[in-house]
Amino acid sequence: MAETLDDSTPEPLCYLCRRNRESDLENDEPSYAGFWQDLCSECRFDQHVLAWASWTEWEELLGGNLHYLKGRIDSAPYSDGPPRYESDEMDELWRLQAYGLLVVYCGVRDAFGPEYSDERKIWHQFRQRPWMEFMIPTLHEKIHIDKINQLVDELLVREDIVTTVFSEYDEYPHLPADVHLKAVAPFTQLIDAFVKDEKLKDMTYYFRTSSGPIPHVIMQTRDVRKRHEIKKCPWETQMEFPMASVNEVSEYITMGVDEDYKYKMKAAMYQRVLCVQMAVKEWDSTVDLQALLEGLCDKVGMRKVFSLDDMERLVVKPGQKVWSYHVDEGGEE
Ligand SMILES: [Zn+2]
Numbered sequence: 037m038a039e040t041l042d043d044s045t046p047e048p049l050c051y052l053c054r055r056n057r058e059s060d061l062e063n064d065e066p067s068y069a070g071f072w073q074d075l076c077s078e079c080r081f082d083q084h085v086l087a088w089a090s091w092t093e094w095e096e097l098l099g100g101n102l103h104y105l106k107g108r109i110d111s112a113p114y115s116d117g118p119p120r121y122e123s124d125e126m127d128e129l130w131r132l133q134a135y136g137l138l139v140v141y142c143g144v145r146d147a148f149g150p151e152y153s154d155e156r157k158i159w160h161q162f163r164q165r166p167w168m169e170f171m172i173p174t175l176h177e178k179i180h181i182d183k184i185n186q187l188v189d190e191l192l193v194r195e196d197i198v199t200t201v202f203s204e205y206d207e208y209p210h211l212p213a214d215v216h217l218k219a220v221a222p223f224t225q226l227i228d229a230f231v232k233d234e235k236l237k238d239m240t241y242y243f244r245t246s247s248g249p250i251p252h253v254i255m256q257t258r259d260v261r262k263r264h265e266i267k268k269c270p271w272e273t274q275m276e277f278p279m280a281s282v283n284e285v286s287e288y289i290t291m292g293v294d295e296d297y298k299y300k301m302k303a304a305m306y307q308r309v310l311c312v313q314m315a316v317k318e319w320d321s322t323v324d325l326q327a328l329l330e331g332l333c334d335k336v337g338m339r340k341v342f343s344l345d346d347m348e349r350l351v352v353k354p355g356q357k358v359w360s361y362h363v364d365e366g367g368e369e
Pocket residue numbers: 050051052053054055075076077078079080
């Protein structure tokens with residue numbers, strides 16, 4: 037019954053809730069620097085949410101995302117778990133942040149199989165094309181809107197990738213299910229177009245896509261009982277990307293609609309962000325999306341005006357800011 041209060045290693049207690057962190061430590065968690073390492077996974081998540089909400093400047097958001105991409109914090113408003121950028125192919129995504137791009141999702145080129153699963157008694161094959169989603173602010177003084185327009189145009193005309201661009205801030209009209217349009221103006225723009233007759237003025241905010249009416253498949257699998265049958269077996273779609281229709285926008289987590297998201301990424305809302313989704317077109321393509329994007333940013337004259345060193349420094353400050361949200365020791369447990 038008596039507790040052992042000897043001089044051996046103390047129990048690892050969470051700094052905030054004082055619960056034992058042992059079970060957290062047994063899990064395969066990434067190692068954390070600074071104060072994050074003294075928190076249990078639940079408290080850490082709560083603090084991360086507050087941290088993201090506290091970053092109201094785009095620079096802070098870039099700093100927080102850098103932290104996330106480098107695996108120093110384990111949650112982001114757009115994703116539940118640790119970042120999935122383990123491949124060398126995409127291991128320096130943060131370099132794109134120097135242009136002000138916030139990379140929120142990506143997938144690498146991948147393929148395996150057919151391999152036999154003893155458990156399922158089947159031959160399994162998988163393949164994935166590279167894909168990426170990033171956000172870019174349209175109201176930031178360091179990024180000229182003309183450059184953004186040019187970048188978007190460059191992406192949309194390419195034959196080797198499929199691209200979709202839309203404003204996270206605007207609301208778009210829904211189309212009949214059988215209608216596929218390459219460009220759809222948001223409601224506000226439609227009204228402006230009637231009033232001012234300058235309908236192409238802000239193409240940046242149009243929903244625009246180079247996807248065809250049939251959604252672009254980026255992840256497929258197939259299973260067969262007998263190995264020699266695998267080549268005859270049709271692929272099954274596991275994931276489509278980017279969005280092929282404006283109708284998918286509202287089902288998506290958009291900043292203009294979703295309250296949680298708004299709360300979590302204020303800087304994105306204030307900066308009227310554009311969301312850009314892109315995927316490699318052919319299965320055997322060797323296109324490197326990151327290199328392609330960097331090249332196009334340079335081509336249109338976007339400059340690396342956001343310092344990665346500043347982002348590293350900014351990460352420390354919001355961290356300290358987070359502590360000001362720290363619940364009182366005497367408060368509820
Ligand atoms: Zn805790």
